[in-house]
Amino acid sequence: MDDTIIKIALAAFMHDIGKFADKDALDISLDGLAEYDLQLYLPQYKGRYSHYHAVFTAEFITRFKKCLPMELTSAAWGDGDAFVGLAAGHHNPSTPMQWVVAVADRVSSGWDRDTFEAEYSSAASWKEYKKTRLLPVFEQLNVTGDHLPDKPASYRYRYPLSSVNPETIFPALTDEVAPENKDAASGEYKTLFAAFAKGLEGLCHRDSNVGLWFEHFESLMMVYTSSIPAARVGKIVPDVSLYDHSKTTAALAAAIYLFHKQTDTMSVDQVRSYDDDKFLLINGDFKGIQSFIFSRFTDSHKFRSKLLRGRSFAVSLLSELAADMLCREIGLPFTSVVLNAAGKFTIIAPNTELTLSAIERAESRINQWLIKTAFGEILINIATQTARCHDFVSGNFSNIWDRFCRKMEEKKFSGIDIGEFGGAVEGYLDRFINEPGRPAVCPVCGKRPSLRDAGSYLNDEIHSCNLCRDHIFLGTNLVRKNRLAVSVASDKMGGRESGLFEPIYGEYQVSFHDSEGLENSNGLLKYWNLSLDSEEIINSNSAIRFISGYIPRYTREDEEDERILNERRTEEKNLESIEQITVGSAKTLNHIACMAKNIDAGGRHRGLESLGVLKADVDHLGLLMACGLPEQRFTISRLATLSRQLDSYFTVYLPALLQSKPEYRNTYTVFAGGDDLFLIGPWNRIIELAQSLHDSFGRFVCHNDAIHFSAGITLHKAHTPVDTMAHVSEEAIERAKAEGRNRITIFSETVTWEEMSRLKEIEIKFEAWLERDLISRVMFYRLNEFIRLAAQEKQLISNSEIHMSDMACTKWRSLLAYATERNVAGNFKGEERKAVVMEVTTTLAGWL
Secondary structure (H helix, E strand, O other), X not given: OOHHHHHHHHHHHOOOHHHOOOHHHHOOOHHHOOHHHXXXXXXXXXXXXXXXXXXXXHHHHXXXXXXXXXXXXXXXXXXXXXXXXXXXXXOOOOOHHHHHHHHHHHHHXXXXXXXXXXXXXXXXXXXXXXXXXXXXHHHHOOOOOOOOOOOHHHOOEEOOOXXXXXXXXXXXXXXXHOOOOHHHHHHHHHHHHHHHHHHHHOOOXXXXXXXXXXXXXXXXXXXXXXXXXXXXXXXOOOOXXXXXXXXXXXXXXXXXXXXXXXXXXXXXXXXXXXXXXXXXXXXXXXXXXXXXXXXXXXXXXXXXXXXXXXXXXXXXXXXXXXXXXXXXXXXXXXXXXXXXXXXXEEEEEEOOHHHHHHHHHHXXXXXXXXXXXHOOOOEEEEEEEEEOXXXXXXXXXXXHHHHHHHHHHHHHOOOOOHHHHOOOOOOOHHHOOOOOOOOOEOOOOOOOEOOOOOOOOOOOOOOOOHHHHHHHHHHHHHHHOOEEEEEEOOOOOOOHHHOOOOOEOOOEEEEEXXXXXXXXXXXXXXXXXXXXXXXXXXXXXXXXXXXXXXXXXXXXXXHHOHHHOOOOOOHHHHHHHHHOOOOOOEOOHHHHHHOOOEEOOOOOEEOOOOEXXXXXXXXXXXXXXXXXXXXXXXXXXXXXXXXXXXXXXXXXXXXXXXXXOHHHOOOEEEEEEOOEEEXXXXXXXXXXXXXXXXXXXXXXXXXXXXXXXXXXXXXXXXXXXXXXXXXXXXXXXXXXXXXXXXXXEEOOEEEEHHHHHHHHHHHHHHHHHHHOOOEOHHHHHHXXXXXXHHHHHHHHXXXXXXXXXXXXXXXXXXXXXXXXXXXXXXXOOHHHHHHHHHHHHHHHHHHO
């Protein structure tokens, strides 16, 4: 990639780092700043300098020279201005390239040109800005138009100033996170910056690949600046994080620079203009994801756990690398991808003929590869929308985003290009090799030709196609390793078995490496840390990607867990089950189903040995994102903040919850991210987990009644095909949505979450009765009949006419009284028994 475009994007990304690396963090005084630097980087208003963070940005680059790539301080790197001038000159720009960063900064914030000059540039910073905490966008989302006033005092919640971890992504009441005084606030900033500086020192690829180092640096900024408000002056609602503002500024700057470079209009006046269609918004959306993940054939059962997590992870890779291919084809850095979650991404690109040609080439190559390898089970749709700087200004962005969303929907339903991809798959039959003793068709997918040598990730007697082998390879290594390298297709990084047999899009090789650095690999394109551990996240020396999900693994305790043994199985089957246990490896779905059993009073394991499948997604998210904010507050940086924060609930909090809570550790993440999830676990724990997620999500969105999710839970035997689980669970969640959303469907019944909580209270009451031996288990079976009769009576009452032949259901009260007399408080005598029977009868009747 061109050095200058990396320089522009990195300078724009780093332009506001002086708000974090300020005079206290750098331990300098304002009097100690050179007058030359003040004149160079700071604007003046009524004879006084303002916006001192710009000069602190320059000071940071100088102070931390040894921790930064040497290119950043080299005059020979790229074209035009020096890097420090681009990063620090955005409030006092003088050259076209400095104006590129300055305009990107203003557009990212939603400022139009005239308002910026009249208000923002002359506004002073808040006197105690360090005491200000980031406000949650979730608290203000509302499609009814009843929005909070543009005053921070109107908000009840704030984010704590902290690095990213499963707890700090939750907002808290202001009194719980607000610092006591100015000194305490400054201390929190200094502590956070010290941790950031330590992480900066350890980032890899500093001396070998500035583009790859940039990706690691961007991730470090995400960890440490996601809770820092970007806005510090004027009448601004501080709900956009410094990280998200920095990233959208980098994306806009790269697009502006390329537009003017490719149109030969690089002048101050042209760069400052808000009227040209400089931008092209690009949306990539994969369709067929779920059918791709859950498709099955004969022998897929043998590898279903590995296939499931391998395919799910492969979808994440397809999205990440499709966005990367588009950026590389256009000539953009990775920061141009401003939204990326759940198989969808949005890129800000320059609106030029070169860009349009690059999109056409990339889309064709991606779909050609998907047709060739997956026969169109999964395809990418790419939609575009032109935009001006003026369209990103507060009050205007909602219009351009609405048009963009309509383009996405139109593209989604347009199907594939029949002219290019229609008809029979060319050369399909020629790919198969007919040899005695081996199947011609892959026995795992039943679609593609099997290999002569499928490699060590399959049993010796099993053959598969390239793609199924790769999914098993991914699913196997996700449990073992946390470091993933993406390199050019020709780079195997350790041999044939260490990477994909079918490089993604024919261009990206993927391998797992525990060793850190890989400094000497010329073909390395990405190096990611996939760990879900909080310590690993804050101490990572490479880019972090929350795309692997939580996978339950065997522990030493599992080797002695009697739930895995089953008296109904043969001894041979039990021995086979025990042999599957290897400490550290992923648990099988069969053993996860065993974890649903409970210990009774006699020490025996009882209960239904079944899996529960939970599928959930946020209701009306598209409407909330498009219409949930007032037009004046709807900006690209707020949209990026909202999308990233929502995704963090599913990709940061959820895995930590499953890992930290013993009752949820056997829950398998098929996918979770963006706005939805698909989990498999012991059926009883899945029910508890659903309620826990509903409660925690309410806390996550500031108990905003406008933001909620629907869910469906279904029960299955362990050997049930996964595609069947997916289909039935999809029907369950659709039923919850059809009956009003903000509901859960379970046991084919749909209830509101409030009713679910009441049912939980009833469950606790039942358990207490059983523990006191007040009620027999036989009575539970009788209750099913009473439920049926009570439901019939309820329907009967709603009818306009009632016939005598239909009134038999109304006798359920007398039948209930008779049943409780026979089955309740059998060990009690006299008046005490009468009181217990009356209590149980009255309570049950009320519930019914």
